[in-house]
Amino acid sequence: PSILSDLPELPLAESFALTEAYNLDTFPEKVNLGQGVYRDEECQSWVLPSVRSAEEFLHQQHLNHEYLPIPGAAPFIKEAQNLVFGPQLAQKENIRSVQTVAGTGANHLAALFCARYLRPKNVFISDPTWDNHQLIWETAGPGIERKLYPYYDPSTRSLHFDGMTAELENSAEENDVVILHACAHNPTGIDPTQTQWKKIAEIVAKKRLFVVFDSAYQGFASGDPDADAWAIRYFYSTFFGDASLSTSAIPAGMIVCQSFSKNFGLYGERIGALHLITPPSVSPWGAYTHLVRLIRSEISCPSLFGARCVHTILTDLDLRSKWIEDVKTMASRIQSVRTSLKSELENIGAQGDWDYIERQIGMFSYTGLSKIQVHRLKQVHHIYMLENGRMSLSGLNGNNVAYVARAIKDVVD
Numbered sequence: 001p002s003i004l005s006d007l008p009e010l011p012l013a014e015s016f017a018l019t020e021a022y023n024l025d026t027f028p029e030k031v032n033l034g035q036g037v038y039r040d041e042e043c044q045s046w047v048l049p050s051v052r053s054a055e056e057f058l059h060q061q062h063l064n065h066e067y068l069p070i071p072g073a074a075p076f077i078k079e080a081q082n083l084v085f086g087p088q089l090a091q092k093e094n095i096r097s098v099q100t101v102a103g104t105g106a107n108h109l110a111a112l113f114c115a116r117y118l119r120p121k122n123v124f125i126s127d128p129t130w131d132n133h134q135l136i137w138e139t140a141g142p143g144i145e146r147k148l149y150p151y152y153d154p155s156t157r158s159l160h161f162d163g164m165t166a167e168l169e170n171s172a173e174e175n176d177v178v179i180l181h182a183c184a185h186n187p188t189g190i191d192p193t194q195t196q197w198k199k200i201a202e203i204v205a206k207k208r209l210f211v212v213f214d215s216a217y218q219g220f221a222s223g224d225p226d227a228d229a230w231a232i233r234y235f236y237s238t239f240f241g242d243a244s245l246s247t248s249a250i251p252a253g254m255i256v257c258q259s260f261s262k263n264f265g266l267y268g269e270r271i272g273a274l275h276l277i278t279p280p281s282v283s284p285w286g287a288y289t290h291l292v293r294l295i296r297s298e299i300s301c302p303s304l305f306g307a308r309c310v311h312t313i314l315t316d317l318d319l320r321s322k323w324i325e326d327v328k329t330m331a332s333r334i335q336s337v338r339t340s341l342k343s344e345l346e347n348i349g350a351q352g353d354w355d356y357i358e359r360q361i362g363m364f365s366y367t368g369l370s371k372i373q374v375h376r377l378k379q380v381h382h383i384y385m386l387e388n389g390r391m392s393l394s395g396l397n398g399n400n401v402a403y404v405a406r407a408i409k410d411v412v413d
């Protein structure tokens, strides 16, 4: 018998399994609140008008399909940097960037790079988080201990700030990695305030931790890409923007994992970037060449279409302002869905305080519904959401919000 005969069958990742189950469900009023993908008011997939225009433009160019360089398309990478850091901070020598296979690929490359070259003892992951963080660090960073830091306080439905900072203060060691969600924390929809970010930055610098910012919702969260990048820009300009700062006062380094899946609606095109920020004691080019080597072994070089599309939009004044309108459209529809779900629940007298639905930000609502309640929503009402109570709000619209509110009332009352 082969050694592989002992491998047990593993379940499919939850959000993908939910979509499969939803697709097979024949109930007419079924609702998919599982996967984090944007849907319009008619519950349809939405190609951003700015992306449609870019597609048409690119089609007319009759472009070729040659390989990209190993680190990706330089013009795209430059714009990706500008979008994250803003034109004043971007294009600095100590920011070295590469194109990645979406946000997942950026997170994976970050884990590979850290495991191989930084060699931290621990990686600190928020509790709860996007479930793939655990899997990525398990597969790409064997030997690195995955530790959870408290993030969500169910009693107040807000950030567990004291728990988070105490855990980093007490348990993190120099060079340990801490993963921070840049905005629209998945799954809680709760972000630190600017004052709290400053305190987190202070701890990260004092303890000389290595920060991995996961930025999967820039623009999608608030409708303003600059506002959503505030935390990243604050960390960069405070610690790495001025080379004269003494190395003992700054973090061990920083990586930003950037996804264009949600904010450009380019989910299946798999387009993203990784930005590595090195402290003054480290050669940015040395570190960069090691990233490039990892890319060569993993994918040889990244793919073309998403990079062309994002670059076209960000460098054309008209398309860029069209795109800003598009992210505002998505952010404001989600916000209005928050308001209508909350009002529906209040109007029908569902037990509980539903204000939190409007306070949270981004694609999700972290409902606090129990596993049993979530299961009942699926079995009885054909409403699909993650077991941890995370609901993707984009699946809601004017036609189904009353149905979903009644179903929630049924399971909580």
Ligand code: PMP
Binding pocket: 036, 101, 102, 103, 104, 105, 130, 181, 186, 214, 215, 216, 259, 260, 261, 262, 267, 272
């Ligand atoms: N990080 C977080 C926090 C996410 O929510 C997501 C998308 N669900 C990603 C990264 C990666 O998404 P993608 O690989 O599709 O760009």
